[in-house]
Amino acid sequence: MQLSIIIVNWNSAQYARDCVASIRRLTRNLSYEILVVDNASTDNSAEALSEIPDIHLICSRVNLGFAGANNLGFTRSQGDAVLFLNPDTLLLSPAINQMYEYLELQPAVGAVGCCQLNADLTFQTASVHAFPTIANQVADNDWLRRIAPRARLWGRNAPVTDGGFRAVEVEAVSGACLMARRAMLNQVGGFSTDYFMYGDDIDLCYRIAAHGWKIRHLSDARIVHYGGKSSEQAAENCFADVLTRESVRTFFFNTRGPAYAFAYRISMGVSSLLRLALLGPAYLASPSQHRKAMLARARRWIRVWRWAVGLERWTRALPRTAAGSAESCPSILPDASS
Numbered sequence: 255m256q257l258s259i260i261i262v263n264w265n266s267a268q269y270a271r272d273c274v275a276s277i278r279r280l281t282r283n284l285s286y287e288i289l290v291v292d293n294a295s296t297d298n299s300a301e302a303l304s305e306i307p308d309i310h311l312i313c314s315r316v317n318l319g320f321a322g323a324n325n326l327g328f329t330r331s332q333g334d335a336v337l338f339l340n341p342d343t344l345l346l347s348p349a350i351n352q353m354y355e356y357l358e359l360q361p362a363v364g365a366v367g368c369c370q371l372n373a374d375l376t377f378q379t380a381s382v383h384a385f386p387t388i389a390n391q392v393a394d395n396d397w398l399r400r401i402a403p404r405a406r407l408w409g410r411n412a413p414v415t416d417g418g419f420r421a422v423e424v425e426a427v428s429g430a431c432l433m434a435r436r437a438m439l440n441q442v443g444g445f446s447t448d449y450f451m452y453g454d455d456i457d458l459c460y461r462i463a464a465h466g467w468k469i470r471h472l473s474d475a476r477i478v479h480y481g482g483k484s485s486e487q488a489a490e491n492c493f494a495d496v497l498t499r500e501s502v503r504t505f506f507f508n509t510r511g512p513a514y515a516f517a518y519r520i521s522m523g524v525s526s527l528l529r530l531a532l533l534g535p536a537y538l539a540s541p542s543q544h545r546k547a548m549l550a551r552a553r554r555w556i557r558v559w560r561w562a563v564g565l566e567r568w569t570r571a572l573p574r575t576a577a578g579s580a581e582s583c584p585s586i587l588p589d590a591s592s
């Protein structure tokens with residue numbers, strides 16, 4: 255088996271079905287398997303996914319998070335290379351063949367990512383990352399990315415369009431589409447289950463680089479990534495806004511120590527208050543049709559401030575480890591307490 259494709263699903267069965275169809279349509283002359291891990295979906299995803307022919311479907315009654323579910327799929331995979339792919343993606347080119355062939359030709363490269371596009375086919379800047387620092391986390395916003403797209407804050411050599419580059423060395427690529435060598439993943443330990451969601455791809459790339467491997471972004475390999483189709487279902491409570499910050503704090507704690515992680519928490523608390531202070535006058539000066547969106551932004555920054563002062567305690571209660579042994583559907587993994 256040359257390649258294993260692991261897709262983690264949570265309440266996104268139709269996206270996963272379309273994703274698998276695009277893989278089958280555009281991937282040729284490659285022996286591959288598709289493993290779909292249903293991560294304790296609360297809808298009828300398991301039943302819907304079971305209708306897709308020729309996939310290995312694994313169901314968990316426990317939501318293991320992104321890292322835990324990918325690791326679960328990895329333990330059941332066989333390929334010499336592994337592609338971790340979000341369900342809300344569609345191939346626009348033979349991207350999987352292109353990524354696999356690049357890995358085969360470049361023995362020093364441990365992992366590759368591809369050009370991810372938004373639904374309107376504009377370049378998705380989140381497909382390439384710099385390793386987090388307090389500076390780039392405080393400065394990170396869409397406006398600054400637009401006016402200074404090539405700033406080193408956003409990642410070494412980060413591409414800014416879907417053209418003009420074949421292969422660019424970067425610090426980290428998005429876990430929405432990340433292909434890596436199996437031997438290398440065994441060496442570095444796979445995804446860290448210190449993270450429930452977000453940050454796990456950055457952590458993995460950090461450990462890949464620490465072991466001396468290169469990471470590349472391939473601009474010719476193109477996919478659409480709709481983005482956040484699972485987490486947006488929790489948008490009203492600002493789940494992603496809070497958990498992203500908690501994941502970055504975990505990364506800092508693991509790589510730079512508790513003092514740096516604490517300084518990051520303080521800096522985000524101050525930053526959220528400054529943003530809220532700016533939003534107040536802007537809200538009053540804005541036309542009525544823009545005020546709803548501005549209120550939503552204010553709610554997000556209030557939740558970030560609450561996290562910074564330790565009031566979002568639920569982030570500490572999320573499961574961090576995979577439970578039980580994997581069995582294919584319709585069998586179900588035991589509860590964590592089993």
